[in-house]
Amino acid sequence: MKTLTNTLFLLFVGFATLAQNKLTGKVSDEKTKEGIPGVSIAIKGTNLGATTDMNGQFSLAVASTATLVISSVGYETKEVAYTGQATLNISLSEAANELAQVVVVGYGTQRKVDITGATSSIKGEDLAKQPVMTPTQAIQGKVAGVQIISSGRPGSSPNIRIRGTGTALAGTATLFVVDGVLTDDISNINTADITNVDILKDASSTAIYGSRGANGVVIITTKKGTSGKLSVNYNNQIGARQAANLVKMANANEYANYLSAASGRPIQAGNVSTDWYGQILRTAMMQNHNLSISGGSEKATHYLSLGYLTDEGIVINNIFKRFTARLNNDFTLHPKLKIGLMTSYANSRDQNVNLGAAYNNAYRAAPIIPAVENGLYGNTSLYQNVGNAVLDIKNNDDLTLNNRLQGAGYVEFKPLTFLTFRSSMGGDLIFANQRVYNYQFNNDGTTFIQPGGNQRNPNSNLTSRQTTLFRWVWDNTVSYNKQWNDHTFGVMVGTTAEAYSMNTFSAYRRDVPAASNLWYINTGNANTSTNSGDGDKWSRNSYISRANYNFKDKYLLTATLRADGSSRFPIQNRWGYFPSVGLGWVLSEESFMKGQHLFETLKLRASWGRVGNDRIDSDGYLVTVEPNLAYAFGGGTATLGSAITQIKDPNLKWETTEEMDLGVEFSAMNGRLQGEFGFYDKKSRNLLINVKVPSVTGDKDGVVLTNAASIRNTGLEAMLNWRDKISSTVSYRIGANATFNKNSVIGLNGGQPILDGGIGAAQQYTTKTDNGHPVGSFYVLQVLGVFQTDDEISGYKNSKGQVIQPGASAGDFKYQDTNDDGRIDDADRVFAGSYQPKVFFGINLGFTYKSFDFSADAIGNLGNVVYNGKKAFRQALLDNVERSMAYGRWTRGSGIQTEPAANAGNLPASTYFIESGNFIRLNNVTLSYSLPAATLQKAHIGTARVFITAQNIFTLKKYSGFTPELPGDPTRAGIELNAYPTTKTLAVGINVGF
Incomplete structure (x- = not known):
């Protein structure tokens, strides 16, 4: 009887199989048209189904009539009726609930709702809309807890501060992870190649990166190919830039009147009135072109992109050019074995300018001297001790060529559905060549400059500098993920190794010919030759682990532990251990929340973690010998020798940051409102600081670098986003985020307060880092x-x-x-405020009508101050003054208390030079139009979009200088001396897809 039953069952299964049809197809993102991996295709009413591969492809046996349920995290679930077709292509739209999105975390991915740490995610398509060189510029104002301070100089990367400044003398650079490659610089990344940017903000989420996580982590994922029809996309931007704000200087008459009052004798204005800033600034053009090709089959996919960017600086002679190429390939060798290779090449050409001298001289130079007259540069130094700002720039040719190759390859083996082995190797190779040529010029009227004065360069000179940098990282991980009924458990363990080496060699000679084809060291005077070299080398070895537990999608636990060994520390302190733990409670899954209709998702999270910082000099703990020192024995002839001239701490150890984080995340009102609120308390301990040592030790600086300080950042973060549809053709979106941060030095432990921010001879320092005050606080009269x-x-x-x-x-x-x-x-002197804002915020708006889309965003700072260093650098009677000083100065009987009488400068550091750093800026406005489908179909075009965009249109600020955004090291940030002005940009562009 049992045999008969088995036989009938097999016959039934066989007939059922014969009655089914084979269905193949692809699931794609409705917006990007790219395949979606990991999508579930289930036959409704059964436990049968399939899952899409890395390219969004699937294969499934289906009965003649069936309903397919297609679902994926981050997308709206869709039901499709099967009517017997052999192939089926399905598109999914994004889910309104952002908490359902999948985000990249350290060495893996997770649903946003499952994450117990503080993270944020931004889509690459939102970044590519802005006319910027690096993706970090486009992030500005979009993420709570992340402050981005930009410079207008082409080729420069912004400063990023995640949840405040956590160090004083060690490195503050944020860690970037590009397709698994760790780096501190992403100036080579084409924004158009980015799929997603994920930001890890708290110690719980960054602890998996251990010694690299103290300043936050930004993970960048680049695009990959999709199987199916070949896809070709082209987009460009062409626009013009200008200085967003100019400082108005006194003209010739105003200058003469001011000097007459200051000197007590009449000064004649003459017939010339030179606007020196107008002489060195210009309207600059920019253009950005990107072409990408993607496609492939079920076995192999590819993504190829080419990019070309040109950005003329608003300072004359300044221009930056960059060419990028990227090739990403993925291969499925077997259903259980995949390999991939992501490679990128960037070539940049940076024509820099001598901005330090030019800006200082443009501010101080007398307007009664011509910039150029009768083919010769005006001789400002004949009148005052200031050079001609135009000549400062054109006197030298400073060119840096960079070639950078970055790549990562991986092998992924999945013997079981719940077990994955992955090994990846990444590398970053940079070749940089800098050539600085200074022309010869005299002041006798025969070359370049008018007769007289002291601005001259009697001998041409050439400096050539070559730098080679190589970094590699090798990761090996094993991941286990399994679900038993209501329990989901995952664990990842692995090792990672990293090494870095850098070598620099430079040579210098005078009397090199002026013809650019002869700018080589061997064409100069061999008797004037000097050479120098430098380098660095370090390595890390690490062990990583993470465990995740989820019960009924309600109770979440994440724990990580990383052990880091760094060659930058002495053997006894070489290893650091960085744990973290995070808890989450999804209240919306509780039974007592089922009856309410306000929240779709409501989650509470709490976490604690510890991360490190090893960004110190590789020889920070090694006592080195200084050669070629002269010493006279017995009062006789000096003899060259070597000596130890510094004292170092042989027990240097990790800077350690410990952070506690509390937060609530929610989706409400049918997904129209998304929000997140968080509180953090971050303490950085064992910070490096200089401690005084007795002079008898022989240390030439009188200090020793050691671990003797602590800094605390506490803050609140808030982010709200609302999106809704008014009708089928009209929708809008509003978003805002704000961060309230308090920074304070909480313990120097005998360390020497750091004095920094020197400005000229009269102001040796302007900042002081000391107990009870923010890092780099201004300390003045x-x-x-x-x-x-x-x-x-x-x-x-x-x-x-x-x-x-x-x-x-x-x-x-x-x-x-x-x-x-x-x-x-x-x-x-007294403490007079800090450059670190008490509040920084962003506002984002959007409106869509049919094929038109309008977006705008604004950013701002509140509660900080900046130092007008250029005004403080004015040091002589004949130096020019700002127009506000010329008109607003004190005169007898005026009663003015804010501006002194006409003077010769050399004023001491005081609150006079400190101004409000508050500002709010309309950061970006974009209007786009997508061509109708019918028009595109006739032209055989897939998508087409034209747009016009404006950046930094206007800024509301109190600061009288060029810009209140002043990047710099923690102990001297916020001082304007020769900062490159913030630029405003107007650009048009087009995106076309075939």
Whole structure:
């Protein structure tokens, strides 16, 4: 009987199989047209189905009539009726619930709703719309907790601060991970090649990167090919840039009047009035072209892209050009074995300018001197100790050529559905060649410059510098993911190794001919030759692990542990251990939430983690010998020798950041409202700082670098996004995010406070990093006003009756005698604010009507101050002044308290130079139009979009300088000396797909 039953069952299965049809097809993203991996295709009412491969392809046996249920995390579920066709192509639209999206985390991916740490994700298509060189510029204002400080200089990368500044002297660079390759620089990445950018913000999410995670992690995933029809896309942007804001300087008449008042003798303006900034700035063109080709089969896919970018700087002679190429391939050798290779090449040509001298001189140069006259440069140094700003730029040719090859390959073996072995190797190779040529010029009227003065270069000279940099990383991981009823468990373990080497060699000679085809070291005077070299080498070895647990999609647990060994530390402190744990509670899955109709998803999360920072000099703990030092034995002839001239701490250890994070994430009102609120408390300990040592030790600096400081950042983050449809043809979206951060040095532990931000001889320092204050706080004299009369000067006394400023005159600044000692000196300085904002925010708007799409975003800072360093650098009577100084200065009887009388400069560091850093800027506005499908079909075009975009249209600010966005190292950021002005851009473009 049993045998008969088995036979009948087999016959039934056989007939059922014969009655089924083979269906193949592809599931694609409705918007990008790219295949979606991991999509579930289920036959409704059964437990039968299939899953798409890496290219979105699937194969399935289906009965003659059936309903297919197609679902994937991050997309709307769709039901499709099967009517007997052999192939079926399906497109899915994105789910409104952002918490259902899949995001990239360290060494893997997770659903946003399953993540217990603080992360944010931005789509590549949103970044590519902006006329920027690097994706980080396009992120500005879009993510809470992430402050991006941009420079207008072509080829430069913005500074990124994630949840505040957590170090003083060690590196602050954010870690970038590009297709598995770790790097500190993404200036080679074409924004059009990016699929997604995921930002890991808290220690729980970055702990998997251990020693690299202290400053946050930005993971960039580039595009891959899809199987099926060949896809070709071209997009471009062409536009013009100008300085977003110019400082108005005094013209010739205003300058003459100011100098007459300052010197007490009449000064004639003459017939020339030179706008020096107008002489060195220009309207600059930019263009960006990108072509991509993707396609493939079920066994192999490819993505090829070519990009060309040209960005003229708004400073004359400045231009940056970049060519990029990328080839990403994936191969399915067997259903259980896949390999892939992602490679990119970038070639850049950066024609830099001598901005330091040019900007300083353009600010100070007298407007009564012509920039160029009768073919010769005006001789500003004949009139004052300032060079001709135009000649400063054109006197030298500074060119850097960069060739960069970056790639990663992987092998992935999946013997079981729940077990994956993956090995990947990545490399980053850079060849940089810099050539700086300074022309010969005299001041005798025969070459370049008018007769007289002291601006001259009697001998031409050439510096050639070559740098080779290589970095590799090798990751090996094993992942196990299994579900038992309501329990989902995953674990990943692995090893990773990384090594870095850099070598630089430079040579210098004078009297090199002026013809550019002869700019080689061997054409110069061999008797003037000097050579130098430098380098660095370090390595890391690490062990990583992560465990995830999910119960009923309600209770979440994530734990990680990474052990890092770094060659940058002594053997006894070489290893650091970086754990983290995160908990999540999805309240919306609880039974008591089932009756409500407000939230689709509501999640609470809490996490704790510890990460490190090893960005110190590789010889930071090694005592080295300084050669070629002269020493006289017994008062005789000096003899060259070597000596130890510094003391180093042989027990240097990791800077460690420990962070606690609490947050709530939700999706509400049928997905129209998405939100996230978070609180973090981040303490960075064992920070590197200089500690004084006794002079008898022989250390030439009198300090030793050691671990003796702590910094704390606490903050609140908020992000809300609303999107809705008014009708079938009209929709809109509104988003906003804000971050409230407090930064403070909480313990120097005997360390020496850091004095930094020197500006000229009169202001040796302007910032101080000390206990109880933010890193790099301004530390200056407090201005109380302007002395109005001589009696006021004689009446300004300390508690002992001593006249505090006896040498002052009416119209001079009145400074606070903070320590009441009867005189004004450095002991009277006070803390006067920080460049770090108390609040930074972003606002994003969008509106769609039929084929038109409009978007706009704004960014801003509140609660910070900046230092007008260029005004502080004015050091002589004949230096020019800003127009506001010429018109707003004190005169007898005016009662003015904010601007002193006409003076010769050389003012001490004071609150006079400190201004509000608050600003709000309309960062980007874009209007686009997508051509109708009927028109495209006739032209045999898949997609076509034209757009016009404007960037940095206007900025509301109080600061009188070029820009309140002033990137720099933590202890001296926020000082404007020769910052490249922020630029505003107007561009048009087109995107076409075939």
